[in-house]
Amino acid sequence: MxxxxxxxxxxxxxxxxxxxxxxxxxxxxxxxxxxxxxxxxxxxxxxxxxDGLAREFSAADISPNFKVNGTHEPTNPEWQRLAAGKFTDWRLKVTGLVQRELSLSLPQLRALPQRTQITRHDCVEGWSAIGQWTGPQLAHILKASGLRDGARYIVFLCADDYGGEPAKGGLQSKSRYYESIDLVDAVHPQTILAHSLNGQPLSTGNGAPVRLRVERQLGYKQAKYLMQIVVADSLAPFGGGKGGYWPDRGYEWFAGT
Amino acid sequence: MSSIAPSAPLAPPAPRPRIVLRHHWLVRLTHWLNALAIITLLMTGLNIFGAHPRLYWGNAGSVDQRERVWLEIGASPPWRQPSGWLDVNGTRIPTTGLLGVSKTPSGGTNVVAFPHWATLPAMRDLATARTWHFFAAWALILNGLAWLLYGLLSGRLWREILPSARQLAPGHLWHDIVEHARLRFPKGEAALSYEVLQRLAYAGVTLVLIPTVILTGLAMSPGMDAAWPWLDQLWGGRQSARSVHFLAMAGIAGFLILHLVLVILSGPIRQIGAMITGRMTVGGDK
Known part of the structure; x- marks a missing residue:
């Protein structure tokens, strides 16, 4: 005792x-x-x-090597087939609570008014890289599709099955990458669907053919390998229900910090 | 005064012990909330650092952009028995057992910047560490604002925390340094007011280091940098802000250790008791 x-x-x-x-x-x-x-x-x-704008840098500030993080190359056969065809068959579908569903090719995205911005990419791990991104504003695409009543979130479905990274710790499991943002960020002028980094078409590692840039949030929100955009009233039907691959694994859905 | 005074009634009467209210309830409450928040922030911060154990100057920096890295914690092969190191501006210091490579709670090899006993959660978990870090950061900010408001409105900030001009005179400052070095702490009535070194330490932490960690912490947020464009520029970029955040953290950790040592050396029961109940006995034996 x-x-x-x-x-x-x-x-x-x-x-x-x-x-x-x-x-x-x-x-x-x-x-x-x-x-x-x-x-x-x-x-x-x-x-x-x-309505604040993320700081835009000068060409001299561009990182010599923009670090590739997360998926380096999607393994799924559909993306592999599209990549082999130089993405001529790739279409970005816009569905959900829209007035008109869209199916946009790369030339169609490039034909829209373009925005080029040199911004800082801030990873949740702590590092930063500066790159010049070019693409149409998401607001333009949403104007073309129209939104129906109840639209609250824009969900981005990607081509990569991601297996997580031991460095990030916590719960890890392999599943399809996705992300989502609110309408404030969706219509923000710096929210673009980037097809180019530093004047070159996106490399495989950086999310070819198109990735999201939502400049006031952390790196894991910048979904790569975009396949489909869904306008939704709830995040519950997607993935684990928390609005993104990393949010489903304990990270904040709102990654402004 | 002589000990062979002829008659007792002529000797000055020993001051009778009396109990004084030393710390206002708001000071006590904010002190302990602050302690809890800071310990949580320190331990979760060390876990977060483990996700990218490198510090840079400027706006950008990564494993693919290392020209302005100035501090790194890492590990080297052989991986069966790795060695840990701390690299500061190119000078590599072996730190196996503490930094870079340490033991897991069960005795295994843990390749991580800070050992499990210094981090929260104990093992790598960036998501959980971040969630707790930001919750504690909100607590630190709101609690700090309450303390500052009380200090400003009550005048306690000037009377108790900021050193007076008289205290800052070199002779007085030197006297207090000597007293501290001899571990002679103010007794009796003198203990009811902080001496100059103590005031400098408290003012340095509350008015310099804590505001610095808060502002550098906010400067790492892409959302806050967009809202307040001066925020990261104040420190020369996001990566500089991250470096200053780490250095200010080290300053606060150093203060915390010194503070605990001095509380223990100067009468822990009386000091901690006063910070809990607010009351301190003055006079008599004390």
């Missing part, structure tokens, strides 16, 4: 400090409380700068 109590006396403070804290991070109530921070950040950033 005495021994047990002595063990308890030494074990309890150490346990509270180390394993106790770890256990707390897995407690569902504690989780719900700390996750409220994301809502606070989302509301605060919309309040502080709803």
């Amino acid at each position: 005495i021994l047990a109590r002595r063990q308890l006396l030494t074990a309890v403070p150490a346990g509270l400090m180390l394993t106790g804290c770890d256990a707390l991070t897995r407690n569902s109530t504690a989780k719900a409380v700390v996750e409220s921070g994301e809502q606070a950040t989302y509301r605060w950033q919309r309040l502080a700068g709803r």
Whole structure:
């Protein structure tokens, strides 16, 4: 008894400090409380700068090597077939709560008014790279498709099955990459569907043929290998229901921080 | 005063012990919330750092753009028995067991920047560490604003935290340094007001280091940089802000250790008791 109590006396403070804290991070109530921070950040950033523009850099600031992260090359046969044909058969479908469904080819995307911006890409891991992106504004495409009542989110479905990265820790499993944004970011002038990086068509590693640029959020929101855009009233039907590959694995859906 | 005073009634009466309210309830509440927030921020921050254990100057930097990297924690083969190191501006210091390579709780090899006992969660988990970090950051900001508002409105900021001109005189400053070096701490009535080194430390942490970690933390946010374009430029770019964030963190961690050591050396029960109950006994034996 005495021994047990002595063990308890030494074990309890150490346990509270180390394993106790770890256990707390897995407690569902504690989780719900700390996750409220994301809502606070989302509301605060919309309040502080709803229309703010991400800083645009000069050509001299462009990173010599724009780091490739996440998928380096999608393995799925459909994307492989499209890539082999230089994406002439690739079509970006726009569906969901739209007035007109669209199916856009690369030349059609290039024929729309283009925006070129030199911006900083901020990875959730901590690194940054600066690149020059060119493509049509998402707002233009959504104007062409029209939105129906109830539209709240724009969901981006990608071609890559991603297997996660040990460096990011946490729950990892292989599944189709996707992402989503709200309508404020969807119609933001710097939100574009980029087909070029630094004046060259997107490389395989950087998301060929087209990737999303949503400049006020972190790197994992910049979905690569776009195949389809769905306008939705809820994120529940997609993937794990949290609005993105990484949000389904514990990362914030609103990645403004 | 002589100990062979002829008659007791003539000796000055020993001051009677009295209990004084040392810390206002708001100061005590914000102190402990701050302690909780800062420890959470430190430990989750060290976990987040592990996702990219390199620091750069300027706007950009990555494993493919290393020209302005100035600090890196890493590990080298053989992978059966890797060695950990800290590299500062090209000078490599072996740190196996602490930085780069350490042990998992079960004794295995852990290739990670900071050891499990220093991070929250203990093992690599960027998602969870970030969620807790930002929650604690909100707590730090709101709690800090409450403390600052109280300090400004009550005048406590000037009376208790900022050193007075008299205290900053070189002679006085030197005297306090000597007293600290001899581990002689203010007793009795003198303990009711902070001395100059203590004031400099508290002012440095609350008015310089904590605002710096908050502003550099915000400067790492692409959303906040778009909302307030001066934010990352203030530090010379996002990667510089990340470096300053780390350095300010190290300053706060250093203060925390010094603070705990001095509390222990200067009478932990009395000091911690006063910060919990607000009351301190003055006079008598104390």
